[in-house]
Amino acid sequence: MLSAPDPRQAVQWFERAERAGAPAAGDFLLQIALGGIALPRDARINERLHRGVQADYPPALLTAALHFGRKPHPDDQALCLQLLERGAARGDVVAAALLAERLAHGEGCPAQPSAAEDLRAQLARDGFAPLPSFTLPPPGEHGPPRQLALEEIMRPPAARALSDAPRVSAIDRLLSADECRLLIAVSRPLLHPSQTADPLTGVPDTMAVRTSHEASFDPLVETSAIRSILLRMAAAAGIDLPQAEHLTVLRYGPGQQYRPHRDYLPTSTLQMDRPLAGNRARTVCVYLNPVEAGGETEFPAAGLKVAPMPGRAVIFDSMRFDGASPEGRLDPDSLHAGAPVIAGEKWLATLWIRQRRYRHF
DSSP states (O other), X not given: OOOOOOHHHHHXXXXXXXXXXXXXXXXXXXXXXXXXXXXXXXXXXXXHHHHHHHTTOHHHHHHHHHHHHTOOSHHHHHHHHHHHHHHHHTTOHHHHHHHHHHHHHTSSSSOOHHHHHHHHHHHHHTTOOOOOOOOOOOOOOOSOTTOOOGGGGGOOOOXXXXXXTTEEEEETTSSOHHHHHHXXXXXXXXXXXXXXXXXXXXXXXXBTTBOOEEEEEOGGGOOHHHHHHXXXXXXXXXSOGGGBOOEEEEEEOBXXXXXXXXXXXOHHHHTTSOGGGOSEEEEEEEEOSOOSEEOOEEEGGGTEEEOOOTTOEEEEESEEOSSSOTTOEEOGGGOEEEOOEEESOEEEEEEEEESSOOOOO
């Protein structure tokens, strides 16, 4: 019988490696601390990221670039660009892809279309397809410029209510253009046909109800950059990251859709996947690219359609919480659908959040 994971033992080994000067160990400890279970979210998070940047460790450079890219001050935008350049120079293809888009759109610098095309051509020779072309203003975090302060992740913009029954809200530009691009870039090599749990057996299988492709990220393969994005998504939902399942990124092509469904899980599925965590209580979806036509998220009970827009988060409850049911009860009005994509493609990041802690670290 397999024993339960023991993150504390892993922390001890990583701390030894960190003291020996291994930047990768510091980055793993940063990820663990962002999770807020085995290590606290304290000042050491920023210290570890700063040391990783000083060591030119590519994952740390990318995480820091995302941080400064969310901030509108020109100095922060310039820092983001510099960090991406340093990561690209050290062979980080994701940093190079993000850098190409910034050069193309003049984000943090005057537009440099020729340099962007040269960089895209280099990436294409290595089998890396171009990212969707779009730009966004930074989300608007206003911390002190040039200050590395990952705690700003936990202060997302206020949500606007769209419906009370079911409870649905939205936040525009929750994620930056860089964060949207990163999730697309890391997901593309991992895409496979989406599966849905059979309502009788609980076994996942491909079904006509859901015709997208998807990539899922176990916490063991998350990077500090990905985990920082997940922490922001969970904060937007008002629930801490340990209650979140794995990140799932979906791609819908023309004609693909997710027919009306509810996110809460049947009993058979729950029994196979950490039943002590309870059911799915809340969902956070973030659109990652502009969609030429179609692809709205529809809530029939509310008569509501939410149009896809890069960086826009849709947050909704699959359970009702009130005085009679403080632990929550399943809400059939949470029925929703991903409308067919008519033209272009739709990329969507989804985080399902349970009633209680789901993650080990």
